[in-house]
Amino acid sequence: MSIYDVIVIGAGFSGLTAARDLREAGRRVLVLEARDRIGGSTWYQADAFDGFGLEMGGTWIVPQQAHVFAEARRYGVRITGDTPPGRLTWSAHGTVRDTLLPVGPDEYGALEHAVRALVAASERLDPDRPLSEQDLADLDVPIGRWADEAGLTGDARELMVSWFCGCANARDDVGSALDIIRWMAAMDHSLWGMVRASVLGCTFTDGTVSLADAIAADARRPPGGAELRLSSPVRAVHDDGTAVTVTIEGGARVRARRVLVTVPIGVLGDIRFTPELPPDKLAASRENHAGQGQKIWALARNVPADLSGFGWGTDFDYVGAMGTTDRGEVLVCFAPEHDRVDADDLADVQRAVRDFAPDAEVVDAHTHRWVDDEYSKGTWATFRAGQFGRYELALGRPEGRVHFAGSHTARRWRAFIDGAIESGGRAAAELLAADAGGRTGGKDPAERTVRP
Ligand SMILES: Cc1cc2nc3c(=O)[nH]c(=O)nc-3n(C[C@H](O)[C@H](O)[C@H](O)COP(=O)(O)OP(=O)(O)OC[C@H]3O[C@@H](n4cnc5c(N)ncnc54)[C@H](O)[C@@H]3O)c2cc1C
Known part of the structure; x- marks a missing residue:
């Protein structure tokens, strides 16, 4: 069995960034991705609403997110600037207020x-x-x-x-x-x-996929480009202290000197690790993160083209108009629980949208159920109360020859696209440092945590 320098598990922004950086440093890299596409928790569907592209996952970025903007500049990826809404709509338990401030005097x-x-x-x-x-x-x-x-x-x-x-x-x-x-x-x-960071930031003009594709192409660029295998769910990771064997669904096995795991928190426990992961990582995966809500796109008539509504006592906590098609306004809607609104039932979506636009007539709706998706088990990785103390540092800590990245391990912008890129860069540097330690005979930082 030939041996790679690094196997990266997951081709979201963290895995792709790490693979690109490792390839640039001359490492032989294999990326294993469970799905038949790259991008992970970002997923641009170019023709979802009559040619109007929809981001099913990660979407908005702000200039304060230095990592993602640096990547966009590096590859000439087009960013559409943010235009702040001219007004905001407030919905208190379904009663719409078009007032300067959300509360009464x-x-x-x-x-x-x-x-x-x-x-x-x-x-x-x-x-x-x-x-x-x-x-x-x-x-x-x-x-x-x-x-x-x-x-x-x-x-x-x-x-x-x-x-x-x-x-x-x-x-x-x-x-x-x-x-x-x-x-x-x-x-x-x-x-x-x-407010800007929450929902009114910039977007990728040609979809998040434009940046994911650019990083992936760079990572795979010959000579020495990373190999990318799609539809290759990893089922087991065995670290024998000298190298790591990774088993893919169906039984195929590949081997590397080190492995980088970038799968979402809730998915981590579905991979069989030997030695077993430590109790903190396993508990974090069992508990999973807090981001277990909904993002639903709706197409609606009789809605103001500049709707940007925050609500309380409403099923959606935000409904905003993002563009116009021949059939109506394209609305993005968020809810804090995965089953608040039934995206397959236009009447239910309409009922929830009407808390913000009482005359709305919803003619189409589209979503991806990230919470039910076995390779996500959630939306974006915000922590549950108390998880900072228990897991913030544990999630990114290497275990032997197995390293960890993902937006949930990032510092400044954890749970964002920017955080995913930050974590991929951090992990690549960590792997190179561990490698350098091993090659020069110095203390390998990863070796210190090898458990029997
Ligand atoms: C609905 C939604 C809205 C969001 N909105 C925003 C936003 O507006 N702005 C923003 O910055 N961020 C947003 N985010 C968050 C952002 O998309 C993520 O933080 C970021 O994309 C995560 O990247 P990652 O590489 O850490 O993880 P992921 O993108 O989740 O990548 C992990 C990869 O691992 C793969 N995988 C899982 N299990 C296995 C396995 N067993 N074997 C092999 N591969 C496996 C997955 O398929 C996936 O491709 C949103 C996310 C969602 C879901």
Whole structure:
């Protein structure tokens, strides 16, 4: 059996970036991807709504995300700038308010308090350092509990909680408030910056696939290009202390000196590792992350072309118009639970959209059920309350000759495309350093954690 320098498991942005960097450093790389496409949690469907392309997964980026913008510049990938909406729509339990502020004048004080509480919490964080090392356990609590402890009240509380749930794609008793406050810290503690980072950022003009394709082509460029095998789900990883044997579905086996695993948190436990993964990684996978909601695209008539609506007490927490086709407005809709709205039932989608646009007539809908997808088991990897302390560092820690990447292991923009790219670059450097240690006879950082 021939031996690769590195086998990368997963061809999302983290795996592709790592493969490209390792190839550039002269390593012989094999990428194994379970699906029949690259891109992982991003998936651009070019002709979904009569030729209007839809991003089923990761979509928006902001200029503060240095890694993804650097990659786009490197390959000349086109980015469409963000145009802030001219107005926002607020839906309180289905009652639409087209007002300057989301709450009535009697609650302006409560709203100001909520904003101050958010800014104050954000300013405690350094988003470039592990949050679990910054004495922030009081923020690593369920979103709803943070709102109560910060003294938020009335509509101001409901708005803030629903917005956080939208960012977390999770319920308010599940998602970690800290993981969302982190977004604001990463946007230099700016409230407007956080709004942009949540749903109003830039997009890839030709779809996320344009960047994924560019990185993959570079990784595979001859001579010495990485091999990419699609439709190759990995079922087992065996580290014998000298090399690693990877078993693909159907029984084929390949071998490498090191392996990089980039599969999502919830999927990790489905691969049989020997030696077994340590208890923290296994527990993290069993618990899975908080991002277990929905992203549904709808095509609707009788909807304002500039709709950008945040709601509380509504099934969708955000509904926004993203473009126009001959059949209507293209709406992107988010819900914090995977079964809130039935995307196969246009009447159900219409009912939920009407909380934001009461005359809406939904004529089409499209989604991908990431939560039910065996290679994702969730949407974006926001943490559950308490998971920072337990798993933030554990998830990216190498185990023997097996290394780990993925947006869930990133620092500043974990759970974003940018974080996936950051983590791929970090892991490639880590693998090269471990390799250099082994080759020069120096202490190999990975060897230190080899378990019997
Ligand atoms: C609905 C949705 C909306 C999002 N919105 C945004 C957004 O607007 N902006 C943003 O920046 N981010 C967003 N994200 C998050 C972003 O898409 C991800 O953080 C990022 O793409 C993750 O990249 P990754 O490489 O870490 O993981 P993934 O892209 O998940 O890649 C992991 C790969 O591993 C493969 N795999 C799994 N199991 C196996 C196996 N056993 N063997 C081989 N391969 C396997 C998978 O098929 C996948 O290709 C969104 C995600 C979703 C789902």
